[in-house]
Amino acid sequence: MACGQWLKPINTTRNKTEDEVVEPLSPASRLFHAPQLNCCIIAMVGCKTMINVEVIKDGINQTMVKHPRISSKLVFHPKKHGKPVGWIRTKVNVDDHVIVPNLHSHINSPDKFVEDYVTNxxxxxxxxxxxxWEIHILNIKTKDANSIAIFRIHHSIGDGVSLMSLVLACTRKxxxxxAVPTFPTEDKKKKKLFENSSSFWLLSCFLWLWFALKMLWNTIVDLCFFLATMIFLKDTNTPVKASRGTEKGPKKFVYRILSLDDIKLVKNVMNVTINDVIVGITQAGLSRYLNRKYGESKGDQNVQQNHLPQHIRLRSTLLVNIRPTSKIQDLAEQMESNDPKRKWEWGNSIGYILLPFDIALRDDPLDxxxxxxxxxxxxxQSLEAVFTFICAEFILKALGLGVTATITHRALSNATLSFSNVVGPKEEISFYGHPMTFLAPSVYGHPHALTVHFQSYMDQMTLVLAVDQNVIPEPHRLCDDIEEFLAFAKEAAQKKKIFHI
Incomplete structure (x- = not known):
């Protein structure tokens, strides 16, 4: 049921104490309460041991509930159709947020049970x-863990990166x-050419001017395409394109654990980034999946035959956090502190990017x-995310929430999928004393039938798909396709490495 169908005005008339201050919702947080964009973040956490519920509750009481957004509830306007207008601090009863369902002692398919539970x-x-926010504890053994904790947090509380940072700030090595988790850092060493020559400064000025002009041109082009997408430019109607109203339907979450070492091998051989590799194998997996679906519609089961229509337009939307995210160490120290005057950097400061996907059958997987x-x-080399954020804020102030939500929904609906990649801890961590085996976050409530999320953790990369099964009935096959193309890319990279040696 959509937010607008069940949200009723809540009377906020009461005697407030001096400490009760209503903090207004940010523009993005207001959008996430619109019926068309009522989004929640889901994160599945696998643990090595059975979860001690009382230990989890005690840990949450000592840390998470000290965060002002975690301990705040919505305030609704009593006259404007019950619209949320701000946050107000409240006393948190952890028992209301930690949910432990009664499970049968023998479950035939634990992994399917977890998938169905999240779908519900x-x-x-x-x-x-x-x-x-809420945490569901499932003390059930699956193929990858001995127990599962499921976080559900409304997107209005914060953007995905901030919320994952908050969760990870509650973990320790x-x-x-x-010690809080540590994260891998990129090697940003750059060669210093002509540093001791007089031509160095002239070359630097030229390169800076060239970069600025290129940034300006790319930004103009990207904004024109984004504007066209808001008005009329739609993706090709492929077998993974959402149907009308998909944001209100159930979503199925499936995941697959890939080898981060394999991804790094391809990255190093090709001298690219990890993000380049995972976007590449996702494009390849989608190409193979779509080719199979088009072949099945023609009654042809030959997956080697090219059944793809020419010139498929398929784009992904990426949410980009344009505000510096709080460091894990800072969040952990803030939650352990009882100082009410400490400043919290929080909220939803996000812009959108439209990323074209290359859908084709290619002989070389590295292509x-x-x-x-x-x-x-x-x-x-574009400021697309910054300008889409600024434009959204301007439209919201000038035309109101309804118009902004409609425009945003239309832009998202005209694209095909959502895609994201988040860097995780490089060593094993524990959630309140429970060692974690995997971390699988995603989101639902937006008008896409497919959301692809990658989350690194230790030496593994978790691929998470959130799908509308009315559109994509076999999400595990899509996982297979992406996983197989990683293997093909690894094999091709190894051959390339040997050839160059």
């Missing part, structure tokens, strides 16, 4: 009279229970990665 969550509205790198490099 996507059709269960959150209780807006309390802080908008298994090797050092007092998908080369194509991905070319596309991503252009997007890096």
């Amino acid at each position: 969550l996507t059709q269960t509205p959150m209780d807006l009279t309390k802080p908008l 298994t090797s050092d229970p007092n 998908y990665i080369r194509k991905a790198k070319t596309t991503i490099d252009k997007k890096k």
